[in-house]
Amino acid sequence: MSAALEVTGLGVRYGRTWALRDCSLAVPGGRVAALVGPNGAGKTTLMHAAVGLLRPARGSVRLAGAAAFVAQDKPLYEGFTVAEMLGFGRRMNARWDEAIATDRLEGLGIALGRKVGGLSGGQRAQVAVTLALACRPDLLVLDEPLANLDPLARHDVMRSIMAEVAGRELSVLLSSHVVSDLEETCDWLVVLNGGRLQVSGDIEELLEGHLVLTGPDGASAAGTHVVGANRTGRQVSMLVRGAPPADPRWRARRPGLEELVMGYLRSPESAALPGLTGVGA
Numbered sequence: 001m002s003a004a005l006e007v008t009g010l011g012v013r014y015g016r017t018w019a020l021r022d023c024s025l026a027v028p029g030g031r032v033a034a035l036v037g038p039n040g041a042g043k044t045t046l047m048h049a050a051v052g053l054l055r056p057a058r059g060s061v062r063l064a065g066a067a068a069f070v071a072q073d074k075p076l077y078e079g080f081t082v083a084e085m086l087g088f089g090r091r092m093n094a095r096w097d098e099a100i101a102t103d104r105l106e107g108l109g110i111a112l113g114r115k116v117g118g119l120s121g122g123q124r125a126q127v128a129v130t131l132a133l134a135c136r137p138d139l140l141v142l143d144e145p146l147a148n149l150d151p152l153a154r155h156d157v158m159r160s161i162m163a164e165v166a167g168r169e170l171s172v173l174l175s176s177h178v179v180s181d182l183e184e185t186c187d188w189l190v191v192l193n194g195g196r197l198q199v200s201g202d203i204e205e206l207l208e209g210h211l212v213l214t215g216p217d218g219a220s221a222a223g224t225h226v227v228g229a230n231r232t233g234r235q236v237s238m239l240v241r242g243a244p245p246a247d248p249r250w251r252a253r254r255p256g257l258e259e260l261v262m263g264y265l266r267s268p269e270s271a272a273l274p275g276l277t278g279v280g281a
């Protein structure tokens, strides 16, 4: 399948400060891509550039179709009813599909007559996602859709997004600070750190292409690519890419998604991008 989103040599700056530099990535169609990184990494900036809300200083963005964007603060009119929000969406979007919106809200048990201001955080997130889906996007871009939601609501929102991806030709790019929320749902990982792209790839291939090694300080790491290392007393724990080193004192296991992300974020100079050995595109 061709790329749902292709970003080439992207550079964005606010005044004199570069928020994104030399960012190139491609998210294949039909994927749910997680965009993670610390505060100020450039996630919102990348999303804004992807959906055309800002013009990059350098590089280009290519989308396979139409994109819909849900901003971080889920802008909804407090005084409107849900039905009035749908009316607003209908008037603003030529591609609007009313049945998508009403069926989804009915399935979620959100009555059209409810005032937006009286909805819970989870219900507001669901209404915002519904408004975006009713525009029949090919790419749904969600900036921290799970922020301020309790664990149950986070799970419900992610599960409902998964159901949409399974039911139609849709790709999703969503940012989050809580990596554990993404593990079940996302199959593509993009890590940004300090305005630079560190990781872009298929999550399964990334996890299979890395190992966590633990062993005594002084064990040789020759023959492997070290992403980052942690020392506790005389023990060393390392995230490595590719084959394990020959030294038999190492114990090796596969990393979890959070360990992989943390390993890269702690070592901003490391990168796992298509074309590097041991990492799938």
Ligand SMILES: Nc1ncnc2c1ncn2[C@@H]1O[C@H](COP(=O)(O)OP(=O)(O)OP(=O)(O)O)[C@@H](O)[C@H]1O
Binding pocket: 014, 015, 018, 019, 037, 038, 039, 040, 041, 042, 043, 044, 045, 046
């Ligand atoms: N409108 C703006 N004017 C000036 N600087 C900005 C503006 N928007 C973002 N920045 C800066 O650009 C950098 C990237 O910001 P961005 O909001 O894209 O990061 P983020 O990864 O989404 O952060 P967070 O996780 O905190 O939402 C930061 O250093 C931020 O201060």
